[in-house]
Amino acid sequence: MEVKFNHVTLTYPNGIEVLHDMDFDINDGQLVALLGPSGGGKSTTLNLISGLLSATTGNIYFGDKDVTKQDALERGVGMVFQNYALYPHMTVLDNIIFPMKMAKIDKATRKQRALDLAKLVRVDDQIAKKPSDLSGGQQQRVAIARALAKSPNILLLDEPLSNLDARLRVEMREEIRRIQKETGVTTIFVTHDQSEAMHVADKIMVLNDGRIQQYDEPQSLYENPSNQFVANFIGEPALNVISARQLGPGVTQLFDGEVATIGIRAEALTNEVKEPAIKMQAIVHEVLSFGRDHQATISVGENQLIATDVTTTALINQEMTLFAALSGVYAFDKEGQRLPLRGERT
Ligand SMILES: Nc1ncnc2c1ncn2[C@@H]1O[C@H](COP(=O)(O)OP(=O)(O)O)[C@@H](O)[C@H]1O
Ligand SMILES: [Mg+2]
Incomplete structure (x- = not known):
């Protein structure tokens, strides 16, 4: 019915x-x-x-x-x-x-x-x-x-x-x-x-x-x-959230509208070159392994992130470049509404 x-x-x-x-x-x-x-x-x-x-x-x-x-x-x-x-x-x-x-x-x-x-x-x-x-x-x-x-x-x-x-x-x-x-x-x-x-x-x-x-x-x-x-409620681990200010105009200009925060899925982050992706300078503090699963603790400026596909232990505690695949990157305005990629139909 x-x-x-x-x-x-x-x-x-x-x-x-x-x-x-x-x-x-x-x-x-x-x-x-x-x-x-x-x-x-x-x-x-x-x-x-x-x-x-x-x-x-x-x-x-x-x-x-x-x-x-x-x-x-x-x-x-x-x-x-x-x-x-x-x-x-x-x-x-x-x-x-x-x-x-x-x-x-x-x-x-x-x-x-x-x-x-x-x-x-x-x-x-x-x-x-x-x-x-x-x-x-x-x-x-x-x-x-x-x-x-x-x-x-x-x-x-x-x-x-x-x-x-x-x-x-x-x-x-x-x-x-x-x-x-x-x-x-x-x-x-x-x-x-x-x-x-x-x-x-x-x-x-x-x-x-x-x-x-x-x-x-x-x-x-x-x-x-x-x-x-919704982005935050669905998925495990929870969405990483970074202030737009931290990532700068190179990232925020990819989206249509006034970006307040960027959300990044834990599995979108990688230390390998990836396109299309956003790049950021980050520090990997620790990589823990639980059977098949990995969990890296990362900071980007003041922001703490969790990543499941960053497995490098070569550069622990040093600044390095990380990539976030664009398919797992979302932009939100200050009300939390999702903003589309520039040029993408909404
Ligand atoms: N009998 C009731 N009288 C007054 N407020 C209620 C009553 N039952 C639920 N509420 C309120 O309605 C809102 C939604 O509750 P509910 O539908 O039970 O939520 P959920 O099932 O998602 O936990 C809550 O703020 C709750 O406090
Ligand atoms: Mg209930």
């Missing part, structure tokens, strides 16, 4: 507007991640889609239908939260059956569907257990099966993996992607973890301060961030 927000705002009862002019489309059958720091407005946006909150102004559509005034039940959404919220006294199978029982689906049909869903989420060998006898990952699988029980129009997941340890998180994000592709259900997945969003989503909506910063495919967000917030 397609989801459309048309100039939606949300003001909480305390009078504070936390979402401003949200305008977007989520295509049918896609897996979209809402990504951003805590307090950015992710859960509020998700609750507007679910119908747990209603928009203060603007309209929400599912397909062609205006659902702005409909509640969660009418909208037919399935939800999964960070805390698994399974019924502790029921078996796994009864947990999955429960929403269908409430909807008065006949006994044989609902049991068969629950068994099919248990198989889909790979807990079919656990159906007689109580939730407390399952691992966190298995409980989240059951929660997903239960959310899918009534064949929802849309599946909503609010930080579903936050309670799991790092290894399980990686396994479960792949599982969520698999389940979403197998069912084809339009899915919206909230996370504050950029790497999780990058791995799981067809498209990512970056939210900060209740505004959409950018809504794009994962690779486009990385390669073509539209502002400093």
Whole structure:
């Protein structure tokens, strides 16, 4: 089911507007991640889609239908939260059956569907257990099966993996992607973890301060961030930031507009001659190696940088020339908006 927000705002009862002019489309059958720091407005946006909150102004559509005034039940959404919220006294199978029982689906049909869903989420060998006898990952699988029980129009997941340890998180994000592709259900997945969003989503909506910063495919967000917030939030290690003054007009004149800061991806920096690139005088202080990964600590004037492809140890603590490949160099104005290369169409 397609989801459309048309100039939606949300003001909480305390009078504070936390979402401003949200305008977007989520295509049918896609897996979209809402990504951003805590307090950015992710859960509020998700609750507007679910119908747990209603928009203060603007309209929400599912397909062609205006659902702005409909509640969660009418909208037919399935939800999964960070805390698994399974019924502790029921078996796994009864947990999955429960929403269908409430909807008065006949006994044989609902049991068969629950068994099919248990198989889909790979807990079919656990159906007689109580939730407390399952691992966190298995409980989240059951929660997903239960959310899918009534064949929802849309599946909503609010930080579903936050309670799991790092290894399980990686396994479960792949599982969520698999389940979403197998069912084809339009899915919206909230996370504050950029790497999780990058791995799981067809498209990512970056939210900060209740505004959409950018809504794009994962690779486009990385390669073509539209502002400093996105450039900084996506990618690991974080973007290096240098003041325009430090690099001088030779660099700033490459861009259209008043450059305040330059951002450089850690992997764009190299000690080998590279074109097209910007050149800078730098001091490499230290190169640490972690298995395949390298991390060089560098200073350019007052600015501290991290580089992953500078591996020279020949010139430690001496001034040398470094290159930053232009594809990993971004210019921002003082509001943090991205400035295009001179002569490049915007
Ligand atoms: N019930 C509420 N009443 C008032 N303000 C709220 C309420 N819930 C959330 N907020 C505020 O709305 C903003 C967005 O919150 P939220 O959507 O929960 O962010 P996220 O899920 O991205 O962490 C925050 O500033 C938060 O403090
Ligand atoms: Mg939240």
